[in-house]
Amino acid sequence: MAKVSEITNLYEPVQGSADEIDKPISTIPSGIFLKYVIFSMVVGAVGFLIVMRLLVPDQTARAIGPLLLLFVAVAGWYLLTRGRTQATIKVLVYGSWLAATAISATQGGVRTSIIIAYPLIILIIGWLISLRVAQVVAGLTVTAILGFVLGESWGFLPIPQSTPPIMHGIVQIVVVLASTLLIVFLVRAYQSRLKELHSVGRDLSSRTAELESNKAALHRAQAVAKVGSWDFDLVTDTMYLSPETCRIFDLPEGTRSNHDDYLAQVHPDDQDWVDRTWMTAINGEAFAIEHRIRVGNAVRWIRQKAELEFSSDGTPLRAVGTAQDITERKEVEGQLRIAAAAFESLEGMMITDVNSVILQVNRAFTQITGYTAEEALGQTPRLLQAGRHNEAFYLSMWECIQSTGGWQGEMWNRKKNGKEYPILLTISAVKDDRGTVTHYVGAQLDITERKKAEVEIAGLAFSDQLTGLPNRRLLLDRLKQTMTASSRSGCHGALMMIDLDNFKTLNDTLGHDMGDLLLMQVGQRLTTCVRGEDTVARLGGDEFVVMLASLSTSEADAAAHTKTVGNKILSALNQTYRLADVDYRSTPSIGATLFSGHLTTIDDLMKQADLAMYKSKESGRNALHFFDLDMEIVAVERAALETGLREAIANKQFVLYYQAQVVGEGLVTGAEVLVRWQHPQRGIVSPAEFIPLAEESGLILPLGQWIMETACTQLALWADRPEMTHLTLAVNVSAHQFRQRDFVDQVLAILKDTGANPLLLKLELTESILVTNIEDVVEKMFALKAKGVGFSLDDFGTGYSSLSYLKRLPIDHLKIDQSFVRDVLSDPNDAAIARTIIALAKSLGLGAIAEGVETASQRDFLVSSGCHAFQGYFYSRPLPIEGFEAFASPG
Numbered sequence: 001m002a003k004v005s006e007i008t009n010l011y012e013p014v015q016g017s018a019d020e021i022d023k024p025i026s027t028i029p030s031g032i033f034l035k036y037v038i039f040s041m042v043v044g045a046v047g048f049l050i051v052m053r054l055l056v057p058d059q060t061a062r063a064i065g066p067l068l069l070l071f072v073a074v075a076g077w078y079l080l081t082r083g084r085t086q087a088t089i090k091v092l093v094y095g096s097w098l099a100a101t102a103i104s105a106t107q108g109g110v111r112t113s114i115i116i117a118y119p120l121i122i123l124i125i126g127w128l129i130s131l132r133v134a135q136v137v138a139g140l141t142v143t144a145i146l147g148f149v150l151g152e153s154w155g156f157l158p159i160p161q162s163t164p165p166i167m168h169g170i171v172q173i174v175v176v177l178a179s180t181l182l183i184v185f186l187v188r189a190y191q192s193r194l195k196e197l198h199s200v201g202r203d204l205s206s207r208t209a210e211l212e213s214n215k216a217a218l219h220r221a222q223a224v225a226k227v228g229s230w231d232f233d234l235v236t237d238t239m240y241l242s243p244e245t246c247r248i249f250d251l252p253e254g255t256r257s258n259h260d261d262y263l264a265q266v267h268p269d270d271q272d273w274v275d276r277t278w279m280t281a282i283n284g285e286a287f288a289i290e291h292r293i294r295v296g297n298a299v300r301w302i303r304q305k306a307e308l309e310f311s312s313d314g315t316p317l318r319a320v321g322t323a324q325d326i327t328e329r330k331e332v333e334g335q336l337r338i339a340a341a342a343f344e345s346l347e348g349m350m351i352t353d354v355n356s357v358i359l360q361v362n363r364a365f366t367q368i369t370g371y372t373a374e375e376a377l378g379q380t381p382r383l384l385q386a387g388r389h390n391e392a393f394y395l396s397m398w399e400c401i402q403s404t405g406g407w408q409g410e411m412w413n414r415k416k417n418g419k420e421y422p423i424l425l426t427i428s429a430v431k432d433d434r435g436t437v438t439h440y441v442g443a444q445l446d447i448t449e450r451k452k453a454e455v456e457i458a459g460l461a462f463s464d465q466l467t468g469l470p471n472r473r474l475l476l477d478r479l480k481q482t483m484t485a486s487s488r489s490g491c492h493g494a495l496m497m498i499d500l501d502n503f504k505t506l507n508d509t510l511g512h513d514m515g516d517l518l519l520m521q522v523g524q525r526l527t528t529c530v531r532g533e534d535t536v537a538r539l540g541g542d543e544f545v546v547m548l549a550s551l552s553t554s555e556a557d558a559a560a561h562t563k564t565v566g567n568k569i570l571s572a573l574n575q576t577y578r579l580a581d582v583d584y585r586s587t588p589s590i591g592a593t594l595f596s597g598h599l600t601t602i603d604d605l606m607k608q609a610d611l612a613m614y615k616s617k618e619s620g621r622n623a624l625h626f627f628d629l630d631m632e633i634v635a636v637e638r639a640a641l642e643t644g645l646r647e648a649i650a651n652k653q654f655v656l657y658y659q660a661q662v663v664g665e666g667l668v669t670g671a672e673v674l675v676r677w678q679h680p681q682r683g684i685v686s687p688a689e690f691i692p693l694a695e696e697s698g699l700i701l702p703l704g705q706w707i708m709e710t711a712c713t714q715l716a717l718w719a720d721r722p723e724m725t726h727l728t729l730a731v732n733v734s735a736h737q738f739r740q741r742d743f744v745d746q747v748l749a750i751l752k753d754t755g756a757n758p759l760l761l762k763l764e765l766t767e768s769i770l771v772t773n774i775e776d777v778v779e780k781m782f783a784l785k786a787k788g789v790g791f792s793l794d795d796f797g798t799g800y801s802s803l804s805y806l807k808r809l810p811i812d813h814l815k816i817d818q819s820f821v822r823d824v825l826s827d828p829n830d831a832a833i834a835r836t837i838i839a840l841a842k843s844l845g846l847g848a849i850a851e852g853v854e855t856a857s858q859r860d861f862l863v864s865s866g867c868h869a870f871q872g873y874f875y876s877r878p879l880p881i882e883g884f885e886a887f888a889s890p891g
Contacts, residue, residue, distance in 0.1 A: 034080055034088055041073040041096070065103030072099060090129065097121045097137060101144050218242075232259075232306075232319040248302060248325045250295040267292035267299060281308055282316050290326065301330040348423075350442040356380045359439070368423075368446050370416030381442065386414040397427070401440075405429045410447065422447050464538040466516055467523035475537035475545055479602055482549045487597030492558035494548040496566060496592045497609035498526070500573075501621040503542035503586070508772070510582065515542075517579045518586060525572045529565060545609070551594075558594055559626065566590050566624040574622070587622035589613050594626075642697055644679070645690055649702050653678050656710050657878035660887060661730065661849065661871045668888040670728030672764070672851075672871060673711045674878045675703070695734060704737045708747065712756035714881065719757060723889055730762040730792060735769045739776075744783045751787070758788035764815070766794050770805050778808055785810040792849070796837055807844065814841045816867070818852020824861055831861070838866045 045066040052063060072095025079088040100121065122141065125134040228245025232238075239257040246253045249265060259278075266274050270291040281287035287306040292299050306321025348365035352358050361376050369376070369384060376383065389411055400407040408426045415421060423444040430439040462474035470478070482493050500522065507515040519542065526536045526544060535547040548565060551558035569590065577584045591612025595605055608627040616623040648654060655678055658671040677685035694700040711729045718724035737743060751758050763784070769777055781791060792813040793806075816837050820830045834850070841848040850862050853872030862870065876887055 034076070034085070034092070037092055038073045038076050038080070041069050041076075041092070045070040045073065065099050068102050069096070069099035072096065093121060093125050093129065097125075097141075104144070226325040228323045230321055230323060232321070234316045234318060245323050248300070248323055249293065265293050265295075267294055281306065281319075284310075287319070287321065300325060301327045346445070348444040348446070350376075350381070350444070352381070352440045352442070354437055354439065356440065358383075365444075368415075368421075368444065369413070375416075384413040384415075386412040386420045388412040388420070401427055401429055405431070413444065422451055464523075467520050467538050469523050469527075469544075470535060470537040472537065472539050475535060475539075475547065476602060478535050479547055479605070482547060483595060483598050483602070485549070486595065489550070490553045490596070491549075492551040492553065492555060492594050492596050494551060494558060494562040494565075494592055494594050495605050495609045496546040496548070496562070496569070496590055497606075497613040498544040498546065498569065498573075498588050498590050499613050499617070500542040501587045501589055501617070506584070506586070510579070510584075514579045514582065514584070518577055518584065521577050521579075522573060522586075522588075525575075526569060529568045529572055555594060555596075562592050562594065562626075563624065566592055570622065570624060589616035589621050590624040591616055592624065592626050638693065641690065641693055642699075645677075645694060645697070645699055648677055648679070649699060649706070652706070653680070654703070654706065655880065656707065656714075657880055658729075658884035659871060659878040660876040660884065661728075661869065662875050663869050666875060668727070669869075670730065670760075670762070671884060671888075672730040672732075673707065675707055676878075695736060698736065700734045700736050701740070704734060705746065707731060709750050709754065712750050712754040712761065715756035715760050716754045719755075724885065726760075727888060728760045728762055728790075730764050732764045732794065733769075735766065738765065738769050738780065739773075744780050747784060747789065748787060751789075758784075759790075761788075762790040762792055762812070764792045764794040767796065770809075774805055774808075781810050811846055813847040813849050813869070816848060816850040816862075818872070821850050821852045821858055821862070821872070822854075825857055834862070834867075835865045838862075842866060 048066040049063060049070075052066075072091060075095065076088045076092045079091060122134050122138050125137050226244070226248070228248050229242045230245050231240045233240075237258045239259070239262065241249070241251065241255055241257060243253045246255050249257075251257070263271060263275065274289060274291050277287065277289045287304070287308070290301065290303045292301055303324045303326045304321055306319045308316050309318040309320075311317055346364055348368040349360075349362040350358055350365055351360040358376050358379050358381070361371075361373050365376070366372055371383070393411075397407050397409070406426070406428045408424070410422060410424055412420050413423050424447050425445075426443045428441045429437045430441060432438050462471060462477075463469065464471045479495070485491075486493050500518070503515065503518075506518060519538070522544065523536065523538060526546060530536060530546060530548065533549050535545075535549075537545045537547070539545055546565070546569070548562060551561050570588065573586065573588045577586060591609045591614065593605060593608040593612060600608070612625045612627040615625040619625065655676050657674045657676050659674060660668050661670045661672060662668050675687055675691075677687075677690055679685045691700070694703055708731055711731050715727075715729055718727055740746070747763075750756075751761070785791070790812045791810060792815050793809075793811050794815045795817040796814045814837055816834055820834050820837075823830045824834050825831070838848045840846075847869060848867045849869035849871060850858075850867050851871045853859050853862070853870045853874045855874055858872075859870060859874060862868075876884075879887060
């Protein structure tokens with residue numbers, strides 16, 4: 001097998017420059033031939049000099065050429081004896097050309113016989129040195145010959161002296177013989193080298209074909225094995241990649257890479273690991289690593305091994321390695337790990353052969369069944385059968401497995417200790433490539449706890465967790481069944497809605513744990529008040545429902561029975577409750593309605609009972625009322641009013657009226673703003689009709705926001721009118737508004753946006769605001785007071801008056817409620833209360849303003865008692881803005 005270095009050398013390029021590749025094939029002559037040439041030159045030069053001495057001793061100029069030739073021969077011999085063959089060739093060739101030129105110049109120019117040596121010299125230059133040099137020398141030769149011609153024509157050359165014929169003959173014979181011998185030698189050398197080149201060529205072709213064959217075979221082997229090779233020149237940072245390596249890295253075939261390009265293609269999470277491993281290899285350790293690379297949007301796994309070559313001083317020079325695509329192997333390994341982890345899951349796993357003989361079980365199987373692996377192996381799944389399923393069950397299971405390849409369902413098994421338990425069993429058939437079943441895999445999950453949970457969930461789904469009573473879902477199901485039975489029997493049924501009075505107060509004062517104790521005891525007492533066939537349910541909160549079934553066919557008798565049960569419930573729930581160590585009394589409000597068959601829908605029945613219950617609350621609580629149609633009419637009207645109120649807020653159908661507040665003899669100091677609803681059909685609607693509904697529905701928040709914005713906008717408009725700039729406006733704020741977390745921010749934002757003077761804005765609060773979270777109330781009031789906003793306590797004395805709270809609040813005025821002012825002249829109690837409020841205000845440094853003043857006598861009484869600020873019909877009714885401005889303007 002070839003070494004890695006031998007394999008990767010196939011991908012190295014041919015070395016050499018373009019000039020060297022373009023050279024013609026030259027033959028370097030042997031040393032013997034060069035010695036022959038030198039000898040010939042020496043003989044020729046010496047012979048020429050002897051002939052000249054004998055025949056033309058007086059023509060010494062002719063000795064220049066032979067002497068130059070002799071000098072060239074001596075220089076060539078000197079170089080040749082020192083092994084400098086190339087330099088010898090150049091000296092001989094170039095020297096011969098110069099000698100020939102010198103001889104021609106001294107012996108007749110172009111008419112001298114030495115001219116015939118030029119072609120031979122050019123030929124030798126082209127053969128031994130290079131074609132380019134031969135071309136240059138040929139050009140110089142042509143130039144020299146032209147110079148000879150012109151020199152002779154213009155008389156620049158010396159007049160050639162006569163040469164004896166014998167001398168011409170000797171020279172020509174010598175030149176011809178030397179040239180002939182030289183040509184013969186060159187031809188033979190050329191023929192020999194040509195044969196040698198043919199032989200080398202044939203051998204090279206054979207070796208090239210063999211190399212290409214080996215290379216192709218290597219490519220095929222690498223492609224099959226998915227193993228590529230690479231050769232990394234560390235000196236030039238050049239990496240040569242085989243075709244298979246290029247395929248693995250998704251690079252064009254023939255790509256040359258470098259270390260940075262390679263590292264850039266490595267997965268980011270593996271780059272540090274690869275870089276560290278490569279550095280350890282450079283330090284002399286083995287390079288073998290498995291890592292990921294990025295190929296487009298995909299990720300591949302590769303395995304690389306390499307050997308490094310080092311210089312004598314330990315410098316890394318070259319690395320030769322392989323790269324193998326192991327993506328499929330990694331995927332298989334991952335699947336095997338998953339399969340192994342799945343087999344050791346919480347499910348009991350069992351593998352059998354085609355005859356259902358157990359071959360393998362996991363740890364969960366032994367824990368669930370109690371059988372060890374040794375006890376289970378070789379047995380069949382019949383080992384676990386509980387005997388609860390008949391033969392038809394198993395036949396159906398195996399029919400499903402054979403037709404679909406699997407089965408899943410619940411069944412019962414028996415453990416080693418004999419205890420039966422429910423399982424969720426999944427059976428899968430394992431098939432080979434031909435589709436033949438080879439094994440079965442069974443996975444069983446013990447669902448004992450799940451079955452228990454299902455029972456508990458069923459209880460939770462239909463029962464109230466706190467009281468254990470049926471919840472709304474079960475109540476509606478039983479009510480549906482009772483109505484169906486009623487339609488068949490003709491008997492009536494009854495539905496009673498029960499709500500505990502003031503239950504919220506209990507939660508707020510004693511805590512929710514006490515409220516829960518009360519609800520549980522109420523549920524127990526209600527159960528004792530009805531028959532076993534009746535239903536007591538809890539809907540949520542403090543709402544309970546009692547359904548009476550199978551009452552009389554007579555509506556009157558059914559109503560009488562219902563009333564009797566209702567009074568029994570009232571009596572039971574009015575008894576004292578023991579909540580931990582606290583005695584507590586609670587009362588219910590009960591609404592009842594009768595039904596027969598499906599004449600009324602379930603939803604309508606629930607609404608009827610609810611309406612009747614609210615009728616009990618309106619009548620003073622702790623009462624029982626039956627539903628009648630008038631209640632439904634009122635409910636429909638209320639729903640229509642709420643819908644209209646929402647539309648009115650969206651469409652801004654409200655307008656503010658202003659009731660003057662005066663001092664002394666009628667000086668107007670400001671007004672209280674009162675909202676009116678401009679109904680499209682009904683006209684102006686009194687706030688007494690829609691304000692309570694707005695409070696209950698939460699619509700008071702957007703309505704109150706609009707009132708505040710409109711009042712502040714009016715204050716800003718009056719600021720530009722000198723006669724109105726001193727007027728204040730009092731705005732009623734509901735408890736819902738004031739309890740908003742951002743109430744202070746809302747008011748300040750409105751003042752800022754409208755530009756109203758906060759000193760002219762007064763907020764009227766009712767005592768109900770002080771019932772809960774007094775600290776929050778104080779904090780908000782002081783925050784607004786710091787900005788200049790004033791406060792009045794409205795309807796003082798009608799609610800939860802508390803002097804301890806009153807002294808902590810930054811209040812400016814106490815408003816005497818009109819219920820006290822109305823009968824102040826005829827009722828001593830009202831008169832005493834009015835005086836007390838006025839005196840209290842004085843003692844606390846507060847102002848007092850009486851509302852509802854309708855007569856001069858009432859005013860005089862109030863003045864005599866120390867009150868000098870008034871509001872009422874005696875001075876002015878609530879007026880639209882135009883009327884109020886006219887009333888308040890001086891003169």
